[in-house]
Amino acid sequence: MNSSKKSQAPQPKLKRAIGVFSGSNILVGIMIGSGIFYIGSYVLQRSGMSMGLALMAWLLGGLITLLGSLCLAELGAMNPATGGIYIYLSDAYSPIVGYMFNFQSMIIGGPGSVAAIAIALPIAFRTLLPISDLWVKIIATSLIIIFTIINVLGVEVGKIVQNSFNVLKVLPLILIIILGIFWGRYIPNFTMNTRISTLSPVAIIKMVSFAIIASLWAYEGWTNLNTVAGEMKNPQKNLPRALLFSVGFTTIVYVLFNLAIYRTLSFGHIQSAINNGQLYLGTDVAKHFLGTSGNVLVAISMALAMISALNGMILAFARYYYAAAKDGLLWRVFAHVHPKFKTPDFSLWMQMLFSIILAWSRNLDQLTSLVVFSGAIFNMLTVLAVPLMRVRKPHVIRPYKVWGYPWTIIIATISFLIILSNNFFDDPVTSFIGLGIPLIGGIVYWIFKYYYHPINTN
Template identity: 45%
Template sequence: MKQQKSGSGEFKKEIGLFGGMSVICGIMIGSGIFYLGSYVLQRSGYSLGLALICWLLGGLVSLLGGLCFAELGASDPKAGGQLVYLSKAYHPVLGFMYGFTQWILASSGSIAAIAVAIPTALVDFIPGLTQLHIKLIAIALIVLLTLFNLRGVKGASNLQTFFMVAKLLPIFIIMIGALVLGNQTPDLSPVPASAPDGSPLTAGSVFGMIAFATVASLWAYEGWTNLNAVAEEIKNVKRNLPLAIILGIGGVAIFYALFNYSLMRVIPLDEAKSLIESGSLYLGTTVAERLFGVAGKVIVLIGMLLAMFNCLNGMVLAFSRIYYAMSAEKIFFKKLGTLNKNGVPAASLISQMIISIILVCLRNLDQLTSLVVFCGMLFNCLAVTAVFVYRRKYPDLERPYKVWLYPVSVIVTVILFVGLMINNLMEDPVTALTGLIVPVIGIFFYLYFKKKYGGEEKEHA
C-alpha cells in the first residue's frame, strides 16, 4: 500500500513497546472486569475451578489469534492492520466490507457506547443527571479525545499509557486487598455439581458449559486485534508489535484469572450464586464495599471511569487508521487517506467523531452494535486464515516473527473461531444473520468508489 501524504505530513513512529501494550491492554481492560466474571461463573455451573479454566481458555483463544496477527503485522506493518491483510490475502472488496462495517457501525458504535457508559456510571453519584446530560457529556468526551489525537500520536500514546497505569491502581487495590484480607478458601474443583438446567452431568454438557462460559470471557478480551491498525507508528515494529501482543494478551489473561479468584476469597460461593441470580452482577463492587466500606464504592467508580476513558482513547486512536487504509487503497473518500502536519489521519478522525456522535444520539445503541458481533468474528477468522494465504502468495516476504507451532496453532485457532461462530449463530440466529446486512451493503459502496477512484489490486506485499 502506497502511503498518501498531505503536505509534509507523514506517519511518525512514536509508539514504543510499553505504548503498544497500553493500546492493546487499554482497550481490552474496561469496566467489564467488575461484572463479566459473574457471567463466566454462572455459565460454569458455579464451579470456580471451571470458571478459571474458561478465563484462561478465553485468553488462549485470544493469544492464538494474536500470534497470527503478530506474524501478519511484523511482516506487513501497514496502517489499517486487519483491513490490509483481508485485502491482500483475498480481495480488496473483503477488506472494504470489513472497513465499511467498522466505519459506519462497529468501531464508531463502540466509541459511542463507551462514551455513553462513562457518564452513565455517575448516575448514582450525581442526582439529576438526565439522559440529555449523559448524551452531551458523551459527545464532549468524543470531541475532546478526537481533538487531542489530532495533535499527534505521541501525545495520544502517552495519554494511553498514563491512564493504563492509573486505572490498574484501584483494580490492584481491590485484588490485593481481597487476596490478603479475604478469609474464604475457594474450592477449585473443575467439576460443577450439575448442568445449568439441573440435569446430571455428562461429557457433552460439561463441554457445552465450557464453550458457553468461554464465549462470555471473550467479551473481556475484545480489542486484541487493534494494535495492528497503528503498525506504521510503532518503533522497531518487527520486534515490538509481536512482543506487545504476546505480553499484552498473556498478561491480561493471568490478570483476569487472578482477579476473579481474589473475589472468591471474600465472597462465599453460595452467596455469589445468590447475588448473581438476583441480578447483582458487580461482584467486584460488592467485594470493594465489604473490604473498604463506602470508600470501596468510590474506588470501584474511579477504576471504572479510568478504565473506560483509557479504552475510549485507545479506540479513537486505533480505529481511525482503518479508514485511512481504505482511502490509501483508493476505494474510499480520498480526503480520509491524507495526514496532517502532525502525522495523523485528521479527516479520518473527524469523520469517525461525526458518526460516533450521530450514534450517541440514536436509541438502542446496544442493539445496533450487537448486530456486528457475528460478522466481526467472521472477519477475525478470515484474518487468522490469512496467515496461510500470505505464506502461499508471498513466500519471499520477510517474516521477523512466525507463529509458534505453525500450522497446527493456526488450524486450532480457526477451529475455535468457527466453533464460536456456530455457537453465536445457534444462540441468536436472527441477530447474527441480520448483522451481515451492513458488510453486504458495503459491496455496493466498494463498487462505487472503485469506479470513481480506480482502486488498487494488491498483488505484492
C-alpha cells in the same frame, strides 16, 4: 511555477512514535474496560456456578485471544503498514474482502465501540449520582469530542494520555487483587457441583464454550494495535512483543481479579448477588475491605478503565478510514494527514460524527451485539490468512512466525466457528445484520473501484 511546486510537494506522513510500552498500553487500555467488573458474573452463570469452570473459561478465552494475536503478529511483522486487518485480508484474499472488513469497521465496529464505551462511562456513575438518560447522551457526546481532539493533536499526545490513564487504572485493580487473594477468608470450591457432575462431557464442553463467549467480549479489541503499525518504531520486532505482552498481561489480570472475588465473597453471597441482578461483584470486594469508600474506588477505577479504552479506540479505529482512502476506496480527504500534528485528522473527525450518531440512536446491547458477531467473522478470516500467505508468498521475509503452527491456526479457527454458530442460533436477527453490513461494503467497493480513480500514494 508556484502551483507546480505545490503539486510536487511531498505529502505529510504519519509519525513513528509508538514503542513496545506505548503499544501494549493501547491494547491493555482497550481490552481492560468496564467489563472486568461485571463480565465475570456472566461467565460464572454460564459455567453452571462452578468457580473452577469459570476460571477455566477465562484462561481459555485468553488463550484463544493469544492464538489470534500470534497470527496477527506474523502478519503485522511481515507487512508493518498502517491499516491492520484491512491490509492482511486484502493481500490474502482480495481487496474486496479487506474493504468489506473496513466498511463494517467504519460503520459499526469502530464508531459502535466508541459510542458504547462513551455511554457506559456515565452509566457507571449512576450508583453515586442521579444521571438521567438525556445527560448520559450529553456526557457521552462530550467525551467523544474531547478525546477526538486529543488524538488529532498528535499520536504522541494520545499516547501520553493512554499511558497515564492505564497506569492509574491498573493500580486500583491491583489493590483489589492483592486484598482479595491474600486477605480473603474463603477457599474457592473448584470441584464441580452436583448438577454439573451429572452432565455428559459433551454438555460440559458446550457449557464452557458458552462461558468462553462471554469472556471473549472482555478481551475484545485485541486486533487494534495492528491498525497503527505504520506509526510504530521498529514494528517488525515491537509489534509482536506488544501483542504478546498486552494479551498475556490482560489474561493474568482477569483471572486474578475473579479469583480475588472468590476468595473474598462467600459462594452464597455471590449466588444471591447474581440472582438479584447485582453483577458488579468487584464493588462488593472493595466494600468488604474499604467500607463505603470502596464504592468510590471502584467508580474511579471504572472511569479510568473506560477513558483509556475510549482513547485507545478513537486512536486505532480512525486508521481504517485512512488506509481505505490511501487505496482510492474512499474519498481522498479521508487520507488527509494534518501538516503539523501528523495525524489522520479528517478520518478522526468523521469517526467522531458517526460515533455521536450511534450514541444518540442506539443502546448498549444493540451496539455490542453487532460488533462481536461481525468482528468474529473477520478475525477468523485473518487467522486463516496466515497459511494462505505462507503458500502465496513463501519467500517474503517473516521476522516473526506463529508459534505452534499449524495447531495454532486450527484451534483458533475452531474457536471462532463456535462463537459464530452460537451467536447465529441465539440471535439470528443481529447475525443477519452483521452479515449484511459487510455485503453492502462490497457494493460500495465496486462503486469506488469503477467510478473513482485511486489516489497516487507515491
